[in-house]
Amino acid sequence: MRIIAGALRSRTLKTVEGEGYRPAMSRVRESLFSMLDARLPAWEGLQVLDLFAGSGSLAFEALSRGAERAWLVENSAKALRCLEDNVERLGLAGRALLCQDDCLKLLRRVRGTGRIMGGPFVLVFSDPPYRKR
Numbered sequence: 001m002r003i004i005a006g007a008l009r010s011r012t013l014k015t016v017e018g019e020g021y022r023p024a025m026s027r028v029r030e031s032l033f034s035m036l037d038a039r040l041p042a043w044e045g046l047q048v049l050d051l052f053a054g055s056g057s058l059a060f061e062a063l064s065r066g067a068e069r070a071w072l073v074e075n076s077a078k079a080l081r082c083l084e085d086n087v088e089r090l091g092l093a094g095r096a097l098l099c100q101d102d103c104l105k106l107l108r109r110v111r112g113t114g115r116i117m118g119g120p121f122v123l124v125f126s127d128p129p130y131r132k133r
Contacts, residue, residue: 001057004030006043006064013086015055016079029061036123043067049121051103051128056083056096058125063095067123073099073106103128 001013004026040046043066050059053072063070074080080100087096099106103126 001026001055003057003061003064004033006061006066008060008064008090011064011090013055013057013060014082014089015057016076016082029057032058033061033065037065040122046122047071047120049073049124051107051124051126053083053098054079054127054129056086058127059096060086060090060092062123063090063092069095069097071097071099071121073101073103075100075102 001015003009003011003013043062046062046067048059048062048067048070050056050070050072053059053074056072059070059072072083074083077100080098083096083098087093087098090096
């Protein structure tokens with residue numbers, strides 16, 4: 001998987017292998033970010049929250065386009081190791097902040113406070129894992 005645009009364009013991302021993981025496809029990310037590009041005045045200075053981060057493709061795409069900082073929340077230790085590798089490979093230490101937590105429990109804890117982690121956030125991505133039952 002590669003970053004589509006911005007300063008990190010064409011850089012390869014490590015992805016999480018295994019059942020239940022499915023990174024956002026390139027064409028889906030491209031469509032999403034085309035819509036965001038058309039609606040956002042600028043990427044610079046934006047704070048991004050990526051829930052169920054997985055490989056971090058959505059947050060890393062936003063950072064590549066100029067977002068100031070992204071908080072990536074992931075419960076899986078396996079996915080967190082993948083995120084750590086990607087942060088290091090992309091040179092995003094200090095801009096990509098990782099948090100191991102259950103996203104739904106995190107949202108319940110902060111409900112009503114209006115604050116979560118380093119927010120407020122202009123963009124919140126939530127792409128939970130897919131499991132067949």
